[in-house]
Amino acid sequence: MPVEEDLFEKMRIELRRGSLVLAVLGALREERYGYTLRQSLEDAGLPIDEGALYPLLRRLETQGLLTSEWREEARRNKRFYRLSPEGEETLAQLLAEWNSISESIVRLNEGTK
Amino acid sequence: MELIDRYLHAVRRNLPAAKADDIVAELRDDLMSRVEDREERLGRALTKDETSALLKDFGHPLMVASRFRTHQYLIGPAVFPFYLSIMRIVLMTVVAIVFMVATMKAVFGDGDLVGTWAHAMSDIWLSVLVNAAIVTLVFAVMERMGFAAEHLVSWVPDDLPDVFDKQKGPWESAIEVALSIAFLLWWTGVIHFPNFTNTGTLRMEPSPIFAQLYWPILVLVAVRLVHNLIQWLRPRWKTLRGLLSAGTAVGGLVILALIYQAGQWVTVIPQGMAAGEAAKIQESLNLSLRIAIVVVAVVWTLQCLGELWRLVRSRGATGA
Numbered sequence: 001m002p003v004e005e006d007l008f009e010k011m012r013i014e015l016r017r018g019s020l021v022l023a024v025l026g027a028l029r030e031e032r033y034g035y036t037l038r039q040s041l042e043d044a045g046l047p048i049d050e051g052a053l054y055p056l057l058r059r060l061e062t063q064g065l066l067t068s069e070w071r072e073e074a075r076r077n078k079r080f081y082r083l084s085p086e087g088e089e090t091l092a093q094l095l096a097e098w099n100s101i102s103e104s105i106v107r108l109n110e111g112t113k
Numbered sequence: 114m115e116l117i118d119r120y121l122h123a124v125r126r127n128l129p130a131a132k133a134d135d136i137v138a139e140l141r142d143d144l145m146s147r148v149e150d151r152e153e154r155l156g157r158a159l160t161k162d163e164t165s166a167l168l169k170d171f172g173h174p175l176m177v178a179s180r181f182r183t184h185q186y187l188i189g190p191a192v193f194p195f196y197l198s199i200m201r202i203v204l205m206t207v208v209a210i211v212f213m214v215a216t217m218k219a220v221f222g223d224g225d226l227v228g229t230w231a232h233a234m235s236d237i238w239l240s241v242l243v244n245a246a247i248v249t250l251v252f253a254v255m256e257r258m259g260f261a262a263e264h265l266v267s268w269v270p271d272d273l274p275d276v277f278d279k280q281k282g283p284w285e286s287a288i289e290v291a292l293s294i295a296f297l298l299w300w301t302g303v304i305h306f307p308n309f310t311n312t313g314t315l316r317m318e319p320s321p322i323f324a325q326l327y328w329p330i331l332v333l334v335a336v337r338l339v340h341n342l343i344q345w346l347r348p349r350w351k352t353l354r355g356l357l358s359a360g361t362a363v364g365g366l367v368i369l370a371l372i373y374q375a376g377q378w379v380t381v382i383p384q385g386m387a388a389g390e391a392a393k394i395q396e397s398l399n400l401s402l403r404i405a406i407v408v409v410a411v412v413w414t415l416q417c418l419g420e421l422w423r424l425v426r427s428r429g430a431t432g433a
Contacts, residue, residue, distance in 0.1 A: 033142070034139060034142070034143050035142065035143050035146040035147065038143075049172075050143060050171060050172070051171070051172040051176060051177050051180055052180065054136070054139060054140065054143075054180075054181070055180040055181050058132075058136075058181065070138075076142055076145065077138065077142065078142050079135075079138075079139050079142070
């Protein structure tokens with residue numbers, strides 16, 4: 001039914017939105033600029049709306065989890081982002097949390113099988 | 114490229130000025146990388162329609178720019194329940210005041226009950242809109258000052274009303290508060306009712322005792338308003354509520370006693386009416402007022418005793 005599909009789509013977006021920060025932080029262990037970051041996320045099966053990506057990058061930088069610098073590449077100035085030492089620490093904690101949540105959900109659903 | 118420049122210009126207009134250059138430079142790079150990627154795949158330059166589709170896919174300039182702002186809402190989900198609750202209280206009180214004033218104007222007006230009432234009612238929309246706007250503005254400011262975060266941490270479960278507390282309905286409370294506000298507005302001369310004390314054939318003048326007791330009466334009604342608000346919004350503040358109730362009842366009784374001692378409360382001055390007839394009207398009016406003062410005094414005394422009894426009982430129960 002269209003209503004159910006709509007509901008599923010909303011819940012799916014909500015679920016993915018929470019995990020995007022983790023994906024962005026993980027992808028920025030390697031230095032990237034916005035366009036290549038978006039492509040790598042898309043290739044990994046996590047497409048992100050560009051309208052959301054740049055504000056997210058700025059927020060994470062303000063929070064001290066990322067560092068950035070403007071550099072010229074391919075005849076154009078680009079802003080390169082990379083995980084800061086603080087970001088690496090937070091990423092490790094978030095990954096542990098992610099694994100714990102995932103294990104709990106798997107355990108809870110095993111009981112219903 | 115001209116279309117991309119126009120697009121970025123539209124985005125820039127809605128960005129925070131301090132960061133606009135930096136953000137636009139980054140967005141330009143993304144868009145150009147995208148165009149180059151597409152052109153490389155097609156082996157030719159993009160047409161105007163294709164560039165337009167690409168920009169549409171990127172998002173409306175206003176939406177793109179808004180995401181770079183820290184606040185994307187006027188009142189957030191944490192503040193919203195408080196906003197809704199206060200908005201309901203304020204609007205209910207406003208509606209009650211407007212209805213009351215309109216009804217009094219209609220009753221004491223020039224006889225055109227329906228016309229006077231309908232005219233007064235047309236003001237209700239403006240009053241509701243203005244007050245809703247003020248409440249929204251106050252909460253938008255509170256949102257930015259972090260009210261919700263602070264309030265949600267500092268609230269005290271002990272302040273919740275008892276399950277046994279007989280709470281008045283919201284409309285009953287709103288009408289009580291509105292009555293006090295309407296009286297204060299009339300007493301201080303902010304609003305006027307049609308001059309029903311001057312009928313053409315006679316004029317009624319209040320006794321000087323009312324002018325002498327202007328401030329005591331003003332303070333009494335203002336304190337009673339505070340009591341009504343506490344009863345409505347903070348029913349668990351029983352001690353303060355009880356003290357205010359008993360205090361206003363005692364204060365009210367003293368004022369009533371002073372008024373009663375005046376002996377005469379209205380003077381009827383004939384204007385084209387026989388002096389004897391005016392004297393009779395004055396006598397009946399003063400007799401009615403004498404009875405009214407006594408009845409009010411008895412009711413207030415009973416209320417005061419009841420409130421004190423409830424206060425003593427609730428404190429005894431708390432101590433037990």
